[in-house]
Amino acid sequence: xxxxxxxxxxVYTTAARTAVLxxxxxxxxxxxxxxxxxxxxxxxLFARADELPDWPPWRAGVAGxxxxxxxxxxxxxxxxxxxxxxxxxxxxxxxxCLYEPTGVEIRCWSPSAHHSHQRRVGECLDLRxxxxxxxEITVREAIARFLLEAENDPALKAWEARLVQRKxxx
Amino acid sequence: MRExxxxxxxxxxxxxxxxxxxxPATLEAAAAAPGPIPVGIVWWPADPANGAQALVSxxxxxxxxRIRESAPEIFVVSQREVRDALYPxxxxxxxxxxxxxxxxxxxxxxxxxxxxxxxxRYLIAFAGGTRDAExxxxxxxxxxxxxxxxxxxxxxxxxxxxxxxxxxxDDGASxxxxxxxxxxxxxxxxxxLPIPIPARxxxxxxxxxxxxxxxxxRQLDAERARTR
Numbered sequence: 216x217x218x219x220x221x222x223x224x225x226v227y228t229t230a231a232r233t234a235v236l237x238x239x240x241x242x243x244x245x246x247x248x249x250x251x252x253x254x255x256x257x258x259x260l261f262a263r264a265d266e267l268p269d270w271p272p273w274r275a276g277v278a279g280x281x282x283x284x285x286x287x288x289x290x291x292x293x294x295x296x297x298x299x300x301x302x303x304x305x306x307x308x309x310x311x312c313l314y315e316p317t318g319v320e321i322r323c324w325s326p327s328a329h330h331s332h333q334r335r336v337g338e339c340l341d342l343r344x345x346x347x348x349x350x351e352i353t354v355r356e357a358i359a360r361f362l363l364e365a366e367n368d369p370a371l372k373a374w375e376a377r378l379v380q381r382k383x384x385x
Numbered sequence: 386m387r388e389x390x391x392x393x394x395x396x397x398x399x400x401x402x403x404x405x406x407x408x409p410a411t412l413e414a415a416a417a418a419p420g421p422i423p424v425g426i427v428w429w430p431a432d433p434a435n436g437a438q439a440l441v442s443x444x445x446x447x448x449x450x451r452i453r454e455s456a457p458e459i460f461v462v463s464q465r466e467v468r469d470a471l472y473p474x475x476x477x478x479x480x481x482x483x484x485x486x487x488x489x490x491x492x493x494x495x496x497x498x499x500x501x502x503x504x505x506r507y508l509i510a511f512a513g514g515t516r517d518a519e520x521x522x523x524x525x526x527x528x529x530x531x532x533x534x535x536x537x538x539x540x541x542x543x544x545x546x547x548x549x550x551x552x553x554x555d556d557g558a559s560x561x562x563x564x565x566x567x568x569x570x571x572x573x574x575x576x577x578l579p580i581p582i583p584a585r586x587x588x589x590x591x592x593x594x595x596x597x598x599x600x601x602x603r604q605l606d607a608e609r610a611r612t613r
Contacts, residue, residue: 256473259472331434332434332435332436348440348441351437352476352477353436355473355476356476359476359478359479360479363479
C-alpha cells in the first residue's frame with residue numbers, strides 16, 4: 216500500500232465501537248474487533264495515526280494533525296441458516312469519514328462485505344467454529360475494500376496534494 | 386461469551402500489512418535459521434462463497450503436514466500469515482482474478498518487500514476441490530415392536546482435483562505446476578445397520594499433491610542454489 220504522508224487523529228464513535236452480533240448463546244463483539252483492524256489499517260494508510268481523546272470533542276477544533284478520520288458506524292447482521300438448504304449469512308457495513316481538523320468533510324466511505332456459508336450435516340456442531348471465521352473474513356474484506364477504495368480516491372489524493380503544498384510553502 | 390469476543394479480537398489482531406509490522410515469531414525463526422526453506426501457502430483463487438477457508442482450511446493443513454513429512458527442511462508459512470502480509474490485496478473480495486494479475490501483484494516492489502521481510506522464498510498457490518457424482522442405490526429401513534433395521538446399498542462417486550502453482554518470489558515467476566486427481570466411491574452397505582465407508586479422495590489427493598510440491602521445492606531450491 217502507498218502510505219500517505221499525513222498525520223491524522225482517529226475517532227471511533229460509541230456506535231462503531233460497541234456494535235455486537237448476537238444470537239441466543241452467541242455474542243460477537245464486532246465493534247471491538249473492527250476497531251482493532253481499523254487501527255492497523257489507518258497505521259498502514261497514514262504516516263501517523265493516533266487516537267484522539269473522547270474529550271474535548273474533536274469537532275470543537277483539534278491541533279497538531281492534518282486531518283481526522285472517524286469510524287462513525289458499524290452495522291453488522293447475522294442470519295442463521297441450517298445444515299440443509301439455508302446458508303448462515305454475516306454482513307458488515309461501515310461508515311468512515313475523513314475531515315479537515317476544522318471539521319470540514321473531505322470524503323466519506325461506506326465499505327461493506329457479506330459472507331454466506333452453507334453448513335453441511337455434522338459440520339460445526341459448535342456453531343462458533345463456523346460463525347467466528349466467517350465474521351472475521353467479513354470484517355477483513357470490508358476494511359480491505361475501504362483501504363483499496365481510499366488509496367485510489369481522487370478526493371484523498373487532492374487532500375494529500377494540498378498537504379504537500381502546505382508543507383512546501385511553510 | 387467474553388472468551389468468544391477475545392478469540393475474535395485476537396484473530397483480527399493478526400496484522401494489517403502496512404510498512405513495518407512486527408514479524409511473527411514463527412517467521413522470524415524461519416528467516417533467521419540457515420537451513421529451512423520458508424515457503425508461503427495460499428488458497429488462490431479463493432472461492433468468495435467459502436471465504437472463511439481463506440484463513441484456515443483442512444486442505445491447507447493437510448498439504449502443510451504432508452510437505453513437512455516429505456521434506457522437513459521446508460518451513461510452510463500459513464495462508465493466514467501470507468494474507469496478513471499482503472493485506473488488503475489478497476482477500477477473497479480483493480484478490481487478483483487472473484494468473485496475469487496474480488503475477489503482476491507478486492512483481493510489485495511493495496509486495497516483494499513485504500514477502501521478503503518475512504523471509505519467504507516461494508509461494509504455493511493451490512486450488513481445487515471435490516466433486517460428487519449422482520448417488521445410486523437405496524436403503525430401506527423399518528422398525529416394529531420387535532426391533533428395527535435397514536437393508537440395501539448406496540454409493541456415490543467422488544473426484545478430487547487439486548492444482549498448485551509454485552511461485553519463486555525473487556523474480557515473481559511461476560516456476561512449477563503440480564496437480565493431483567483421485568477418484569473414488571463412497572459406499573454404504575446396510576444390513577441391519579448402515580455402515581458408511583468414505584472414499585477419502587480428498588485426503589489421498591492432498592497427500593499426493595503435498596509430496597509432489599515438496600519434491601519440486603527441494604529440486605528447485607537445489608537448482609537455484611547451484612546458480613546463485
